[in-house]
Amino acid sequence: MDFQAFVDNIETMTCVISVEMKEDGNYGDIRLVAGNKAYVQSIEAAWDGPQLMSNKFVPNSIYQNYFPKDLNFETVCYRAAVEKHPVHTYVHPERFDFWFDLYLIPLKSEGNMHYCTYTQVVTQKADTKKMANLSQDTASAVLNTCIKLSNTSDFDHTIQEVVKDIREICGAFICCILSVNPIDRTCRVLAEASSEEGQGLTMQSILDEDPNFYENVAEQWEDTIGGSNCLILKNRSDMEYLKERNPVWYESMTTHRVESIVLFPMKFGEELLGYIWATNFDTQKTDQIKETMELTTFFVASSVASVQLIRRLKILSSVDMLTGVLNRNEMNERIERIVSGEDYLRNLGIVFADINGLKRVNDEQGHFAGDRLLKHAAELLRDVFKRCDVYRAGGDEFMIIIPDTGDKELEQFCSELKSKELGFGPVGFATGYSCVNDSQDIRKAMHTADERMYLDKAAFYEKHPELKR
Numbered sequence: 124m125d126f127q128a129f130v131d132n133i134e135t136m137t138c139v140i141s142v143e144m145k146e147d148g149n150y151g152d153i154r155l156v157a158g159n160k161a162y163v164q165s166i167e168a169a170w171d172g173p174q175l176m177s178n179k180f181v182p183n184s185i186y187q188n189y190f191p192k193d194l195n196f197e198t199v200c201y202r203a204a205v206e207k208h209p210v211h212t213y214v215h216p217e218r219f220d221f222w223f224d225l226y227l228i229p230l231k232s233e234g235n236m237h238y239c240t241y242t243q244v245v246t247q248k249a250d251t252k253k254m255a256n257l258s259q260d261t262a263s264a265v266l267n268t269c270i271k272l273s274n275t276s277d278f279d280h281t282i283q284e285v286v287k288d289i290r291e292i293c294g295a296f297i298c299c300i301l302s303v304n305p306i307d308r309t310c311r312v313l314a315e316a317s318s319e320e321g322q323g324l325t326m327q328s329i330l331d332e333d334p335n336f337y338e339n340v341a342e343q344w345e346d347t348i349g350g351s352n353c354l355i356l357k358n359r360s361d362m363e364y365l366k367e368r369n370p371v372w373y374e375s376m377t378t379h380r381v382e383s384i385v386l387f388p389m390k391f392g393e394e395l396l397g398y399i400w401a402t403n404f405d406t407q408k409t410d411q412i413k414e415t416m417e418l419t420t421f422f423v424a425s426s427v428a429s430v431q432l433i434r435r436l437k438i439l440s441s442v443d444m445l446t447g448v449l450n451r452n453e454m455n456e457r458i459e460r461i462v463s464g465e466d467y468l469r470n471l472g473i474v475f476a477d478i479n480g481l482k483r484v485n486d487e488q489g490h491f492a493g494d495r496l497l498k499h500a501a502e503l504l505r506d507v508f509k510r511c512d513v514y515r516a517g518g519d520e521f522m523i524i525i526p527d528t529g530d531k532e533l534e535q536f537c538s539e540l541k542s543k544e545l546g547f548g549p550v551g552f553a554t555g556y557s558c559v560n561d562s563q564d565i566r567k568a569m570h571t572a573d574e575r576m577y578l579d580k581a582a583f584y585e586k587h588p589e590l591k592r
Contacts, residue, residue, distance in 0.1 A: 124231070126157040127182070130240070136161040137242040140186075140227075142204040144235045149360050152185050153200050156238070165245070190218065194361055195351045198409070203227035203239035213253045214417075217388075218350025221245045224253060261415045264292055268419050272426045279314075285423065286314040286399075293385060293412050294405030299326040300389070300423065301341075302397035308337045313397070313427065324379040324402070333375075340372045344386065344398060347372070354386040355413060357406045376402070385412060387420045391428035399423065443515040445494060446501035454514035454522060458569075461562050468562035472525035472533045473569050475576040476504060476540060479583045480550030481519045488547075496547050503543045507536060522569070530558050549587055553580035 126139040138158035143151035158166070163180045166189060175189045186196065193216075203210045210227040223243050230238035268285055275281035282300060290298035300313040312327050330336050347369045348354045356362055359382070366373040376384065385401045399420055404412060441453040449457075460466035478500055485493040497519060504513045508523045516522045525533065533556040541552050555575030557568040 124238075126238075130157050130159040130162070133159055133240075133242070134161065135242050135244060136165050137240055138162045139230065140200050140204060140239055140241045141183075142200055142237045142239075144205060144237060150197075150201055150205065153197055154183050154185050155180070155189070157182050162243075165243075191349050192364065193349060193351050194355060194364060195353065195413075198355065198357075199225070199227055200239065200241070202410075203229050203241075204232075204237040212414075213250070214352055215249065216351050217345075217348070221247055222249050224250070258411070258414065261411060261418075264288065264415050265418045265422070269422050272422060278426070278430050282423075282426075283314040283316070285419075287316040289399065289416070289419065290316040290318070290401060292408075292415055293401040294408060295385070295401035296403040297324055297326070298399070298401040300397065300399050300427075301326055302427070303337065303341055303395065305342075305395070308342070310337050310341050310397075324381070326400075329375065329379075340369065340375065341398075343369050343372070345388070345395070348386065348388065353388070353413065353416065354384065355409060356384045357409060358383065385416065387416050389420055389424040389427060391424050394428070396424055396427050396431070443501075446498055446515055448501045448505065448513040448515050448521065451514065451516055454516060457512065457514075457524065458565060461565050464563060466562075468526045470527050470529060470558065470560060471562040471565060471568065472528035472556060472558045473565065473572045474508070474523040474525065474533060474537060474554060474556045475516075475569075475572045476500075476521045476523070476537075477553045477576055477580055478519040478545070478550060479553050479580060480547070480587070484547050484550065492547070496545060496550070499545060500552070503540065503545070507540045507543070522572075524565075526562075528558060530556070533558060551583070553577075553583055555579055 130137050130139055136159070139156040141152075141154045141156050143153075145151050158180055166175060166180045167178050176191075177188050181188070195214075199210045199212060202208045204227075207229040209229065210225070212225050213222065214225065215222045223245055226240075226242040228240045228242075230240060232238065267288065271281050271285055286298050286300050295318070297315070297317045299315040302311045302313050303309070304311070310330060312330065315326055317325060333339060344354075347365065349368070356365055362373065362377070362382070362384075365376070365384070381402045383402065383404055383406055385399075385404055387399045389396045389398060399416065401412075441449055443450040457466065461468065461471075478496065481493055481496060484496050500519070501513070501515070501521070504521055504523065508525065511526075512524045514522045514524075525536070537554040537556055540554060543552070545551060553576050555572040555578070557571035557575070559565065559568045
């Protein structure tokens with residue numbers, strides 16, 4: 124067939140692609156055999172944005188001359204050219220600023236060479252109608268996810284249900300939603316589900332085995348995906364691609380007998396929130412899995428971003444930004460819950476702690492030094508009062524709520540705290556404590572502890588009059 128004459132009769136950007144099949148059953152080179160005028164112009168025309176690796180179209184060139192190896196591209200070409208299935212897909216590869224509406228039609232094979240047409244319509248903005256043009260099974264799965272996420276009051280429980288659904292759709296051993304934090308370079312499992320066959324391998328177990336998993340493996344995932352919108356490894360041949368691009372991850376996966384992987388980035392706008400991944404999935408359902416995951420990931424990422432924002436706002440409203448302990452607003456709300464009986468405790472202890480000598484540090488060394496002193500004091504308080512709530516009541520005054528305690532234990536806590544070195548000369552803690560059997564008497568305990576702290580402070584300044592504020 125005269126492929127050039129064939130594509131020249133098509134106005135939309137179109138080329139003919141060849142897929143070589145080897146005797147061992149694997150495919151070899153995938154080439155751009157011929158392109159019509161519109162397709163050649165899309166490669167050779169100068170334009171703003173990410174550039175192709177070559178801007179000169181040469182007939183019968185391997186596709187890697189123009190963009191990096193892309194397993195998703197190879198998969199659709201193989202399905203159309205070799206398996207003779209017409210393919211339609213709507214994608215946004217990360218390497219481009221465009222959405223691609225792709226149509227691949229099988230052509231007649233010649234010996235070990237198999238052919239298909241590759242037609243693309245390119246737009247800068249997403250067409251939501253095309254995004255929603257899903258099969259009945261996929262639409263049902265995505266709708267189910269949306270309903271669960273939009274009607275939940277318990278996000279952690281719901282996201283666990285969602286990941287179970289995704290695992291079942293994929294027919295996978297393991298499915299996991301993993302958040303990543305590029306700032307502190309950590310990964311965290313948001314939800315995970317496994318089949319009976321996959322019980323031996325979990326993402327949490329991998330993170331436990333490798334505390335540096337982010338920098339050793341996850342940080343390279345974007346490069347491993349290679350500018351596409353996902354990574355799908357179906358067999359040993361595909362896993363060789365992983366061996367080349369991310370050898371540490373390849374070694375980990377093969378050690379755990381992983382033979383296939385689906386990996387989708389979770390993005391909200393330009394922010395990478397994490398990944399959804401599945402291992403040892405049903406490779407016969409690859410097309411359905413890709414279609415389902417592409418849209419499901421969009422909704423999951425949106426929900427995760429909303430929850431993370433709410434939690435950040437909660438932290439901002441409840442945590443003292445200088446010291447990292449709970450702030451006065453959170454302290455007042457906790458006291459109200461205790462007084463109302465909503466948060467009822469027995470044998471409730473209260474400790475007040477104040478820093479003697481902070482004013483002199485501020486006056487002589489500056490407020491930056493004073494801030495360092497306050498931060499160090501908060502660290503010591505958290506160290507002494509482990510598993511207790513520490514609040515910055517204001518200035519250099521802290522309050523600690525200790526449940527299920529007594530006077531003797533409180534005295535030991537205060538003695539330990541006062542023995543700590545703050546590291547700014549003759550400064551230290553003034554403390555006062557009190558205990559009540561009924562937590563609804565918390566204000567009485569606070570008043571007594573506060574009075575005792577000021578008596579302790581007065582004794583300190585009698586001993587060190589030069590530090591008196």
